[in-house]
Amino acid sequence: MTSSLFDTEQINNLIRTRRSTFIPQFVPGRVIPDSTVWQLLENANWAPSHKQTEPWRFVVFTGAGLHRLAEFQADLYEKTAGPAYKAAKHANLRNNPPQCSHVIAIAMKRTEPRLPEIEEIEAVACAVQNLHLSAHAYGLGGYWSSGGITYTEEAKAFFGLGPEDRLLGFFQLGYIEVPSAPGQRGSIHDKTRWVNE
Numbered sequence: 001m002t003s004s005l006f007d008t009e010q011i012n013n014l015i016r017t018r019r020s021t022f023i024p025q026f027v028p029g030r031v032i033p034d035s036t037v038w039q040l041l042e043n044a045n046w047a048p049s050h051k052q053t054e055p056w057r058f059v060v061f062t063g064a065g066l067h068r069l070a071e072f073q074a075d076l077y078e079k080t081a082g083p084a085y086k087a088a089k090h091a092n093l094r095n096n097p098p099q100c101s102h103v104i105a106i107a108m109k110r111t112e113p114r115l116p117e118i119e120e121i122e123a124v125a126c127a128v129q130n131l132h133l134s135a136h137a138y139g140l141g142g143y144w145s146s147g148g149i150t151y152t153e154e155a156k157a158f159f160g161l162g163p164e165d166r167l168l169g170f171f172q173l174g175y176i177e178v179p180s181a182p183g184q185r186g187s188i189h190d191k192t193r194w195v196n197e
């Protein structure tokens, strides 16, 4: 029998109480120290990746940078939406970033063409989960959004990405004013099959 190095009850509790916290739930105007955001990014950086490609890339927007992001994404949406254009969506893209403490663009950088692309995306998702769990451990709120300009080719250059890379969304961060209700999950027993004989 192995003895645990960690307080497993605390780890279970951390994982099972992590929630997405959305922008209207944030404390308006309260800014997380950059040093704390670096801790979240350090933990993201410890995600696994096949062939150790470490394909996660982040662009952190804060302060005046939030307005640059807002302007860029609103303008790009206006140019590219076509008949699907919705004024409310356009307004959200302009108004949402400045309501966050930090917005972290999430990207996958392709450096190893022999690896299936899906594995690189999976590795980035592991990194984002590290980041989200770390934010929760620090008492911070946030969520991964993949709407807006996320999957548009025209957005890539702004985030320093090439045609083979992928923008996968944005992690919005803030202090929590209104906590989310406890999460709900269907039973793991319905999603698991054991083969033991």
Ligand SMILES: Cc1cc2nc3c(=O)[nH]c(=O)nc-3n(C[C@H](O)[C@H](O)[C@H](O)COP(=O)(O)O)c2cc1C
Residues within 6 Å of the ligand: 018, 019, 020, 021, 143, 144, 145, 146, 147, 169, 180, 183
């Ligand atoms: C890849 C990915 C993309 C997501 N994109 C969005 C999004 O665009 N908008 C949104 O409201 N939530 C988004 N979410 C957050 C989910 O809504 C949220 O994780 C889900 O409701 C479960 O809630 P929980 O995170 O509190 O457990 C995304 C989550 C993931 C993993």
